[in-house]
Amino acid sequence: MTRRILIGLAILFAALVIVLPVAAIVSRAFADGAGAWWAAVSEAETLQAVRLTVITALIVLPLNIVFGLCAAWAIARFRFPGRRALLILIEIPFAVSPIIAGLCFLLVYGAYGPIGGALQPWGVQLMFNLTGIVLVSLFVTCPFVVREVLPVLSVTGEDEEKAALTLGASGWQIFRFVTFPNITWAMVYGAILATARAIGEFGAVAVVSGAIRGQTMTLPLQIELLYNDYNTTGAFAAATLLTALALVTLVLRGLIAAIHPARGATP
Amino acid sequence: MPVLQTPQTRLSRRRRSPLPGLGLTLGVTVTFVTLIVLLPLLGLGWQLAQLGWSDYLFVMTDSRTLAALRITLTAAAAATVANGLFGLLLAWVLVRYRFPGRAALDALVDLPFALPTAVAGIALVSLYSQNGWIGALTAPLGFEIAYSWAGIVIAMLFTSVPFAVRAIQPLIEELDPAEEAAALTLGASRWQIFRAVTLPQLMPGILTGTGLSFVRSLGEFGAVIFIAGNIPFETEIASLLIMIRLDEFDYPAAAAIAGTMLALSLVLLVAINIAQTRLYRRFETGA
Numbered sequence: 001m002t003r004r005i006l007i008g009l010a011i012l013f014a015a016l017v018i019v020l021p022v023a024a025i026v027s028r029a030f031a032d033g034a035g036a037w038w039a040a041v042s043e044a045e046t047l048q049a050v051r052l053t054v055i056t057a058l059i060v061l062p063l064n065i066v067f068g069l070c071a072a073w074a075i076a077r078f079r080f081p082g083r084r085a086l087l088i089l090i091e092i093p094f095a096v097s098p099i100i101a102g103l104c105f106l107l108v109y110g111a112y113g114p115i116g117g118a119l120q121p122w123g124v125q126l127m128f129n130l131t132g133i134v135l136v137s138l139f140v141t142c143p144f145v146v147r148e149v150l151p152v153l154s155v156t157g158e159d160e161e162k163a164a165l166t167l168g169a170s171g172w173q174i175f176r177f178v179t180f181p182n183i184t185w186a187m188v189y190g191a192i193l194a195t196a197r198a199i200g201e202f203g204a205v206a207v208v209s210g211a212i213r214g215q216t217m218t219l220p221l222q223i224e225l226l227y228n229d230y231n232t233t234g235a236f237a238a239a240t241l242l243t244a245l246a247l248v249t250l251v252l253r254g255l256i257a258a259i260h261p262a263r264g265a266t267p
Numbered sequence: 268m269p270v271l272q273t274p275q276t277r278l279s280r281r282r283r284s285p286l287p288g289l290g291l292t293l294g295v296t297v298t299f300v301t302l303i304v305l306l307p308l309l310g311l312g313w314q315l316a317q318l319g320w321s322d323y324l325f326v327m328t329d330s331r332t333l334a335a336l337r338i339t340l341t342a343a344a345a346a347t348v349a350n351g352l353f354g355l356l357l358a359w360v361l362v363r364y365r366f367p368g369r370a371a372l373d374a375l376v377d378l379p380f381a382l383p384t385a386v387a388g389i390a391l392v393s394l395y396s397q398n399g400w401i402g403a404l405t406a407p408l409g410f411e412i413a414y415s416w417a418g419i420v421i422a423m424l425f426t427s428v429p430f431a432v433r434a435i436q437p438l439i440e441e442l443d444p445a446e447e448a449a450a451l452t453l454g455a456s457r458w459q460i461f462r463a464v465t466l467p468q469l470m471p472g473i474l475t476g477t478g479l480s481f482v483r484s485l486g487e488f489g490a491v492i493f494i495a496g497n498i499p500f501e502t503e504i505a506s507l508l509i510m511i512r513l514d515e516f517d518y519p520a521a522a523a524i525a526g527t528m529l530a531l532s533l534v535l536l537v538a539i540n541i542a543q544t545r546l547y548r549r550f551e552t553g554a
Binding site: 113138207 | 284285286287288289291292293295296297299300303304305306307308309310311313314353356357359360361364366368372374375376377378379381382383384385386387389390391393394399400401424425428457482485486487488489493506507509510513518521522525528529532533536
């Protein structure tokens with residue numbers, strides 16, 4: 001009896017709080033039929049937002065991977081002063097809320113900030129454009145790859161790498177043939193989470209994008225714009241794209257977790 | 268204490284690792300962390316330092332700031348309490364029972380993390396506004412969720428569901444069934460067993476889960492602003508007020524509110540960490 005009540009309550013809660021919102025998105029997006037959905041999705045400004053979002057993700061992804069692998073290697077394999085501080089700094093973006101993250105960037109890289117101000121005479125502007133969007137996206141995503149790869153590197157240990165070293169392997173060869181095969185899936189897992197986050201980030205990007213119509217609108221910002229314009233179909237159609245991305249992310253996570261159980265502990 | 272310090276000392280006394288790549292990887296890491304994390308944080312600190320105490324207090328004691336803080340804190344607290352209860356329920360059901368759809372339910376728990384916050388925001392407002400599926404049901408009862416404090420709570424609840432579930436789940440998996448069985452043979456009722464045997468062992472997870480959920484709720488922006496109504500003094504959250512001050516180019520005020528919220532989050536996170544270590548230690552020593 002208790003069992004049935006508890007299972008029922010859990011399913012009811014999940015249905016009400018988690019499933020229903022997603023159903024609402026799909027229902028609203030297709031309220032006027034698939035044709036209206038397609039027209040809304042292929043609207044020029046929305047396509048422009050998709051393009052900007054994809055470009056941002058394509059810049060952020062490789063930088064994130066290179067940083068994540070470097071940081072994990074340095075922290076897992078070496079002891080140096082400031083190692084703990086470095087670890088804490090890498091984790092900090094998870095504790096900083098989106099608006100505050102955007103504000104921090106504005107204060108340093110904006111026209112009135114020390115770095116942004118110094119660059120201005122050269123005509124270099126870092127905020128309210130693609131550079132600004134990329135910079136904050138790097139901030140909000142930087143812990144993902146490290147926190148997946150680091151535990152795997154620590155668990156694998158360095159015996160194999162040292163063996164390769166005594167056999168005369170170069171640093172690159174050790175990484176390519178000994179280390180990398182062990183951490184591939186952890187890296188992919190972290191990279192997927194980071195990319196999904198970069199694509200969906202709203203608050204931090206909203207602060208630094210400048211929100212110039214048809215120019216610096218990422219897809220999440222475009223959804224807000226359409227919604228505030230009372231273009232409900234447009235907003236929800238654009239939202240279906242991001243919802244699909246979220247579902248794909250979940251499925252990929254599940255698949256990787258299934259084939260590679262030694263993944264990290266990111267919730 | 269000495270037990271904790273031993274491995275640390277051993278590691279630091281070890282000879283330098285023969286492996287290559289320290290210079291390159293550490294160089295890349297430090298450059299990246301400096302540009303992307305450290306400098307922006309220092310920027311906020313620098314702005315705050317320029318502000319001075321009296322200006323800081325002027326911003327923070329402004330009635331609109333105080334109202335925004337009160338709304339944010341109370342809504343986050345309400346969402347956190349709800350999350351603790353439902354998180355415990357979901358985690359318990361997912362670990363203890365086998366039923367059709369269990370795997371799907373388990374996967375669904377992560378959806379709020381995967382769904383971009385702006386999408387969650389418009390989805391929730393469309394559900395809870397007067398002509399939405401749920402709003403249409405509650406409106407005749409004179410209870411409006413969208414554009415009210417309750418709407419803010421719903422949005423915060425949605426975005427932080429996974430924290431509590433995922434923090435409590437592993438602890439339920441580790442529970443020793445023999446302890447519950449022992450309590451049962453001693454004549455304890457099911458409720459007594461849960462209260463006296465199970466719940467204390469789950470406390471570290473409940474604490475971490477609700478703590479993280481509270482911190483997340485304090486800073487949530489995208490999911491909240493669509494459903495909140497954003498009326499100053501009534502449904503305006505702290506994150507939105509920071510954004511408004513930024514749009515007015517009032518950087519000092521934005522920095523003062525942001526610095527306060529960030530400090531609060533960091534203090535909470537550190538406190539959760541300390542409390543968690545203590546709770547675990549109490550169980551290990553067998554209190």
